[in-house]
Amino acid sequence: MCVKKHCFWLLVFGLLLVLPAPVHAWGFFGHRLLNRLAVYTLPPEMLPFFKANIDYLTTNATRPDSRRTVVPTEAPRHFLDVDAYGDSALTSHGRGLPRRYADAVAQMGGEDSLLHHGIVPWQIVNMKSQLTAAFRDQDTDKILRLAADMGHYVADACVPLHTTRNYNGQLTNQRGIHALWESRLPELLAADYDLLTGQARYLEQPTEAAWGAVARAHTALDSVFTFEKQVSAELSEDRKYGYEQRGNQTIRTYSREFSQAYHRRLNGQVERQMRYAASLIGAFWYTCWVDAGQPDLTEMEQQPSTAEQLELARERKEAASAPVKSIPGHEE
Numbered sequence: 001m002c003v004k005k006h007c008f009w010l011l012v013f014g015l016l017l018v019l020p021a022p023v024h025a026w027g028f029f030g031h032r033l034l035n036r037l038a039v040y041t042l043p044p045e046m047l048p049f050f051k052a053n054i055d056y057l058t059t060n061a062t063r064p065d066s067r068r069t070v071v072p073t074e075a076p077r078h079f080l081d082v083d084a085y086g087d088s089a090l091t092s093h094g095r096g097l098p099r100r101y102a103d104a105v106a107q108m109g110g111e112d113s114l115l116h117h118g119i120v121p122w123q124i125v126n127m128k129s130q131l132t133a134a135f136r137d138q139d140t141d142k143i144l145r146l147a148a149d150m151g152h153y154v155a156d157a158c159v160p161l162h163t164t165r166n167y168n169g170q171l172t173n174q175r176g177i178h179a180l181w182e183s184r185l186p187e188l189l190a191a192d193y194d195l196l197t198g199q200a201r202y203l204e205q206p207t208e209a210a211w212g213a214v215a216r217a218h219t220a221l222d223s224v225f226t227f228e229k230q231v232s233a234e235l236s237e238d239r240k241y242g243y244e245q246r247g248n249q250t251i252r253t254y255s256r257e258f259s260q261a262y263h264r265r266l267n268g269q270v271e272r273q274m275r276y277a278a279s280l281i282g283a284f285w286y287t288c289w290v291d292a293g294q295p296d297l298t299e300m301e302q303q304p305s306t307a308e309q310l311e312l313a314r315e316r317k318e319a320a321s322a323p324v325k326s327i328p329g330h331e332e
Contacts, residue, residue, distance in 0.1 A: 026155055026274075028062050030186045033195075034278045035061035035151040041200040041282030046289055049297040053144055056304060060148035061155075066315065069322040077153060079118035079162040079330045082218045090215040092208065099207050101126070117165075118330070120157050124210040127153060128288060135292035140301040141308040151281040157210060158277040163218040167330040169225070176254070177228055178330075184254050185263050185270045193271040200282035202290055213280060220269055227265040231258060 026034065036058045039050045050057065067074045088095040098104040101122040108114045127150040134142035161167050161178050169177035186193075203209045232240060235258055242255035254262075263270065289295070 026159065026182045026186065029190070030182060030274065031061040031065075031152055031155055032058045033186075033190065034155045034274065034281060035148060037195055037197070037278040038151060038200075038281035038285065041197055041279060042286060043199060045294065046286065046297060049300070049302060050147075050285075052302055053304070056144055057148050057151070060145070060312070061152055063145075063315070064149055064152045066319040070318055073115065075330065076115040076118045077123040078120055078156045079167065080120050080157075080214055081117035081165045082163045082214065083165055084117040087218070090211060090218065092211070099125075099211065118162075120153060120162065121207075121210040121214050124150065124153050124157060124213075124284070125207050128206050128210075128284060131285070131288040132291045135289050135295055138295050138297075138300045140303070141305055143300075144304055145308070147285055150284055154210075154213065154281045154284055155277045157213040158217050158273050158280065160217045160221040160224045160273075162330065163214055164221055166225075169228070172225060172229075174225060174228055174232075177224065180228070180254050180259070180262065181224055181270060184259050186274065188256060188259050189263055189270075190274075193274065195271070195275050195278060197275055197279040197282070200279070200286035203283050203287040206284065206287055209280065209283070213276075216276070217273065220273070223266060223269060228262060231261045231265055235261065 036054060039047070039054050039057060042050055064074065064077065082089055085097060086095070089097045092099065098107055101119070104122065105111045105114055127146060131143065131146040131150055134146055156162050159182055161181060166172055167178060169175050240255060240258045241252055243250050244253055245251075289297075
């Protein structure tokens with residue numbers, strides 16, 4: 001086994017120790033793996049602190065998804081319906097959407113209109129400001145909480161299906177494609193992906209990096225839909241779907257044959273986006289630290305406080321007991 005693959009399996013093994021059944025977005029598996037991989041992109045000045053808290057950053061990578069049922073404004077933070085505005089919305093000039101959130105609200109005639117079609121790039125920029133401040137204040141709890149959340153939003157911005165109103169194929173008779181692309185393929189095939197990246201880079205223009213991630217993902221969207229239709233036409237219904245045991249449940253899901261055929265047709269697209277996402281998460285964390293003046297992280301508390309742990313437990317309990325309800329925004 002090569003060194004790279006051996007290292008990957010060490011990361012996955014650590015991840016699986018804290019992994020429940022996958023749901024939402026990249027899937028719990030994907031989001032947690034991406035935050036975990038991002039830790040290893042950090043420079044020596046940051047790595048010891050982040051590595052000491054890697055399980056926190058891994059487990060809480062899915063915290064934003066858990067908030068969707070209890071925080072009314074959470075869902076729009078995960079996507080941007082580019083097709084609601086036209087591709088020119090992604091440009092930084094002319095007919096493009098304003099990069100400042102307040103300007104965008106003014107242009108749309110109110111925040112409700114903006115929230116309806118998602119705000120993920122603005123959310124990342126907001127998180128960047130907050131995390132930079134947390135580093136400057138050397139606040140351990142805030143650094144960990146914000147870094148975990150930021151990793152989630154950056155990862156979501158890298159997903160093609162987070163850039164369209166047809167987020168689950170519901171408009172093209174391809175319902176279920178969301179889970180196929182974001183969850184099923186990584187769960188089945190990530191062991192064969194090359195997801196390790198180089199050291200985190202400094203983002204000279206973090207706002208444009210956030211918007212660039214959305215633009216890159218949106219460019220890949222046509223392939224996501226086109227190739228699913230092609231593979232569906234080639235395989236019968238009984239070959240497209242199968243049943244698997246998940247805990248005490250037997251669920252209907254895309255078959256391994258169909259998933260692998262779709263993966264081959266995409267020519268490594270999911271792998272490339274996951275690698276890009278892990279690299280970009282690390283870059284944002286690193287940029288926040290640099291912009292905060294590169295504080296010495298060894299002078300802070302090295303673990304989350306008891307108060308933070310109690311807050312996490314409270315949030316989990318609240319999310320678990322929240323009633324199931326329809327939430328405005330993309331519903332995976």
